[in-house]
Amino acid sequence: MRQALLHCISFIPGHPSALMSVVGHAPPPFFKRGPAPLVRLAFFASLSILLLIADLRFHTLEWARLAVTTAAWPLQRAAWLPIDAAENFSEYFVRVSTLQKENEVMHRHQLEAAHLLLRQQHLEDENRRLRTLLDLRARQPVSGQVAEIIYAARDPFSRRVILNKGTQQGIQSGQAVIDDMGVIGQVTRAFPLTAEVTLLTDKQQMIPVQVQRNGLRAVLAGAGDNLELRFLATNAEVQPGDILVTSGLDDVYLPGLPVATVTHIDRNTAFTFARILCTPRAALDQHSLVLVLAPRTGQPPRPEETATPPDAPAKRIRRGAH
Amino acid sequence: MQPTHSSRRILRPVNHAFIAVSLFAALLLNLIPFGRLPGIPDWVALVLAFWCIHQPLKVGMGAAFLLGIMMDVIDSSVMGQHALAYVLLAFAATGLSRRVLWFPLRAQALHVLPLFLGTQAVMLLIRLLTGAEFPGLLWFLASLSSALLWYPLTYLLLIPQFRPEEKDENRPI
Numbered sequence: 001m002r003q004a005l006l007h008c009i010s011f012i013p014g015h016p017s018a019l020m021s022v023v024g025h026a027p028p029p030f031f032k033r034g035p036a037p038l039v040r041l042a043f044f045a046s047l048s049i050l051l052l053i054a055d056l057r058f059h060t061l062e063w064a065r066l067a068v069t070t071a072a073w074p075l076q077r078a079a080w081l082p083i084d085a086a087e088n089f090s091e092y093f094v095r096v097s098t099l100q101k102e103n104e105v106m107h108r109h110q111l112e113a114a115h116l117l118l119r120q121q122h123l124e125d126e127n128r129r130l131r132t133l134l135d136l137r138a139r140q141p142v143s144g145q146v147a148e149i150i151y152a153a154r155d156p157f158s159r160r161v162i163l164n165k166g167t168q169q170g171i172q173s174g175q176a177v178i179d180d181m182g183v184i185g186q187v188t189r190a191f192p193l194t195a196e197v198t199l200l201t202d203k204q205q206m207i208p209v210q211v212q213r214n215g216l217r218a219v220l221a222g223a224g225d226n227l228e229l230r231f232l233a234t235n236a237e238v239q240p241g242d243i244l245v246t247s248g249l250d251d252v253y254l255p256g257l258p259v260a261t262v263t264h265i266d267r268n269t270a271f272t273f274a275r276i277l278c279t280p281r282a283a284l285d286q287h288s289l290v291l292v293l294a295p296r297t298g299q300p301p302r303p304e305e306t307a308t309p310p311d312a313p314a315k316r317i318r319r320g321a322h
Numbered sequence: 323m324q325p326t327h328s329s330r331r332i333l334r335p336v337n338h339a340f341i342a343v344s345l346f347a348a349l350l351l352n353l354i355p356f357g358r359l360p361g362i363p364d365w366v367a368l369v370l371a372f373w374c375i376h377q378p379l380k381v382g383m384g385a386a387f388l389l390g391i392m393m394d395v396i397d398s399s400v401m402g403q404h405a406l407a408y409v410l411l412a413f414a415a416t417g418l419s420r421r422v423l424w425f426p427l428r429a430q431a432l433h434v435l436p437l438f439l440g441t442q443a444v445m446l447l448i449r450l451l452t453g454a455e456f457p458g459l460l461w462f463l464a465s466l467s468s469a470l471l472w473y474p475l476t477y478l479l480l481i482p483q484f485r486p487e488e489k490d491e492n493r494p495i
Contacts, residue, residue, distance in 0.1 A: 002350040033379070037413060044387045044409040049401030051391075056452055061401045066396040072353075076396075079353035151355030157446075157454035189398070196398055203455040203475050224455050 028086055046116040080151070142179040142254060144293040145169065147177075150194070151287070159222065159284070162183075163292070168192045174252060176293045182258040182281030183207065183246060195292075199284050200227060200259070208261050212237060214311070215255050217247050220260060220278065227260050229276035234267045236274055244278060251296050327423045333483040336377055344369055345381075345389065349351050360460035363468040366393055366404075367411060369381055369440055372472075372479055374415035375422055386412035402450060407444040408412060411437055431472040437463035 034040070055061045069309045071096035145165065153160040166170050167190045175187045177197050185205060189196040198205050201222040209229075214237055218229050232238065243263040247254025267274050349363035356362045363436045366389050373381035390405030394421065397404065414437050442465055 009373050036334075038414060040383050041409065041413045044383045047387065048390070048402040048406035048409060051405060052400060052448065055401035065398075065401070067394050068392065072392075072396065075350060076353050079350050080355065083354060152357035154352070154355065154357075155397045156358060156457035157399065157449040160398060206452060267428060 012278075029273060030120060031217070034207070066191060070193070073193055082150075129219060142293065144175075144178075144291045145171075146170070146289055147195070147292050148289055149159065149197075149287045152194065157258040158204075159202040159224075160188070161197050161287075162193045163197055164193075165292070166191045166195050167193050170198075171195045171292055172295060175259075175295050176253045177290050178293060179282045179288060179290045181283060182260070183253065184282045184284060187292065197290075200280050200282075201225060201284055206272060207253065208247045208249045209244040211262075212243040212245050212258075213239075218250070220244060223277070226263070227280060229278060231263070232274050232276060234269050234271070234274045236276075238262055238265060238276055239291075242266060243281075254293065254296065328426075331378075333480065334485060335483070336380065337482055338380065341373055341377065341417060342383060344479055345373070345385070347394060349389070352393065359456075360458075361467050363461040363464050363471055364438070364441075364443045367438060368406065368468045368471060369406060369479070370401055371437055372475060374412045375419045375430075375434070376480075378416040378419040382416055383409050400448065400472045403448050407441045408446065410444055411441045414440065425436045427473050427476060430476075431469045434472055435465060435469035441465075444484075453462065 035043075045285075056174050089205060112290075140303055145163040147163040147169075149161045149165045151162055153162060163171070163177075171187060171190050172189045173187050177184045177187060183200060185197045185199040185202070186207075187195050188198040199222070200220070201224060203222050203224065205222045208217070209220045216237055218232050218236075221228050221230050229238070229244070240262050244260045244262065246253040246255055246257045258281045260279050260280050262276060265274060266275040266276075280304060317321065345362075345366070348369040351365040359474075370386055370389060372380065374386075386408040387405050390408035391401070393399075393408070394401050394402035418433060418437070422430050425433065439462065442462060446456075
């Protein structure tokens, strides 16, 4: 009402407010739509790119991820209800004969493995005694906790699964995860109730291995559906069918865990390195029970990196300059 | 006025709460763990594009950014990946909104298909730049299924606006 009145006044010629209202002319409120779309796009796009850089380069947004994941946990459980119901429904109709057959097979497997297990304790005791005799450091006993893979992460660009245990149960990021056949991967993020495991097949996941047959050391990297043994010369002593085990050179994986089997070797001398493809031993695609190994402890301290390289070549250059 | 501008049906004004609820439901649908199954539509992108086209003054780039951040966390992908893609989607959808609604629904679906493909392309570009693996061409099926869902989704999300203002037993809606 007051605005309308002012508007009327401003049209009176000679009135002092006439000039002012023309200069500071404000559009009616229904034309006010905030900044132009392009301005808004530039603002939000640059904000997103800033977030991208902050997350990728500086890893500073883990706390936000932690908070939102924890808050969204009940919602996530609600979203799984249909999937859980479908699984329960199909399990209900598993026939008794199938279960009996499965039970029998597992019983036989256990009997077959029994003598190994029974002798293992004996061998470990012997190993410990021999190691003390030789004055070597004792090997870390294997311990860990059983967790279940609840689902595969939705992100199509990476290979990750989510476990049903988190920091509340003592899981930390960096722990190795295995199943009954071999290594599955490594815990990369630990949330209060869940943990995120990056599988071996993820392109950015690497694991130090050695060939079981001859002890040749190499680095195994993920390559989508299979694995790739990298940086081995074209004449490297590797055969199809070789089993790769962890070498234990990092502080993450215990030595001797089976990782993969070599399937295909391409020795093209046009390239510096051989192209060696491997398939993982563990069932990476199945949602089953896994063992999260306790973090490795008691590693010897790393040798200190010398900040300045040895100055012998520098001196030689200086001498040459004189 | 809508579902197409050329139809003579007049819709009730949209309910803000309904927009929020539909976006939240889309977020919930995206939480269902399908793993790497191809062809599962990105529900948030779909509903966001719908509201950006039908209500460009109410849903825009701000909402897209917030939803994108939430999707980044849910997806455990890189922060800002979905945010950037959704902001660009909202910008394009808002720009198209004056034009698209004049077409019949089938042509509308053809209009939004490149939007979804573009959203996926932006995400692909971001992740390939950071060194992730290419998820395979089947991944783009998600855009196709999203575009196919445009037809049923239009009727589903406009149901509250189809209702008459006052109940009249003799009126045939």
